[in-house]
Amino acid sequence: MSETDEKMIVDGKRLDGRLPNQLRPIKMEVKIINRANGSALVNFGGTYAIASVHGPRALFPRWMQESDTGILRCRYNMAPFSVEDRKSPGPDRRSVEISKVARLAMEPAIFLEDFPKATIDVFIEVLQADGSTRVTGINAASLALADAGVPMKDLVTACSVGKINGTLIVDLNGKEDNNSEADMAVAMLPTKKKITLLQMDGVVSKEELMTLVNLAEKSCEKIYELQKQALKEKYKRI
């Protein structure tokens, strides 16, 4: 993260014309991969993520099985062509970390104890990255889990917030991400407002931090409505 002299907020608007608390155009579609038990596509502006769910299914090798609960596995991956300079394929340190935190963000929502010895595998592919890829991926993954019929307490809804030129904003795009003073990823179970993912880097005061968390919560409410709508759409198509 580096601060530039370029003004990122002009006359109260962001460079792409959005207001500070405005999300980018969001598109969500469920059941896009027929070989998976569940799948979804989520676009936040120029960030495209697809997720698919395989399982619950038997877990092998056997020593990985848990006798009293199922396990959740998650892989976050970025396509080599998703960024300006080609990313070499395969996991890097960033995607290893994101895979872990995405898994922990979704685990509390799922009744894993209903599936002893089984695994639920979630795969998140970022096809194009323009900021906020992990939260877009988590939104897609949660839809894919619901599409797969995995019993859940709630959907998992995620969004990014940040600080740029001293202004607190939601849903950072790639350029904003690179020029922000701080950015934060939040995922929550929206019905009870329980936060399951919280990561931040950059410099903020405690007051700003709490405002950011509240801002994320409000945005998650909006995203949650879109997620529910996308799931209902699926049944209209049948």
Next chain:
Amino acid sequence: MEKYALELIEKGKRIDERKFEEIRPLTIKKGMIEKAEGSASVKLGETEVIVGVKLNVGEPYPDAKDEGVLIVNAEFTPLASPDFESGPPGEDAVELARVVDRGLRESKCIELKKLCIVPGEKVWIAFVDIHIINHQGNLLDAAALASLAALLNAKIPKLDGENVLRKEFEGQLPVVFKPINITVGKVGEKFLVDPSFEEESILSSKLSVCVRDDENICALQKQGNGELNIEDIEKMVDIAILKSKEIRKLVE
């Protein structure tokens, strides 16, 4: 053991008789690895972490041509715990290194511009290598503290043309802030700092908060598969700000 620790916490006690906001005895030693440009070891109770800082000459990143480079890596050596395996770093080691990296980087604790030798061509690359010696809980806070202490201990070697003169130094590494990472755990409705290994297994979630000298927050990482609400986060951040001041005094 887990059940016992949980029962104690519900009664307002901890298994090692600490207060909820009390850290284990902390010792910081610096400079015990002579071959490294900077080194430190931190003992937090029985948890022990050694960090070495090496400085090499290399190329800057294309988007920061006049800045040195900071690289943080963590090795969970199998000697530290029966649960650690040899081989490439697992996700816990990767996460730990990245959270420590974030705290150091985002706080701007090192003046990276002062590590530039020839803009666009040659800069100092500071490698911070974290070795876990004994895993008795709260590795992250111990590793972050040891990293900061090792950076404070690090000197920049002299250069003779292309050669790095490892035994001669031109000055200290320019460290301007002292970010302190504090992990606050949540059990039931109780919050505790510096969880021991036994306590870690009963925590529903942890929040690691990196606090800078000016009380600004420079990194956050929620860990564990539990849930937090907004009030929890505020309480945890308050505890972290308070504790960070106490620990910062000990690292000088």
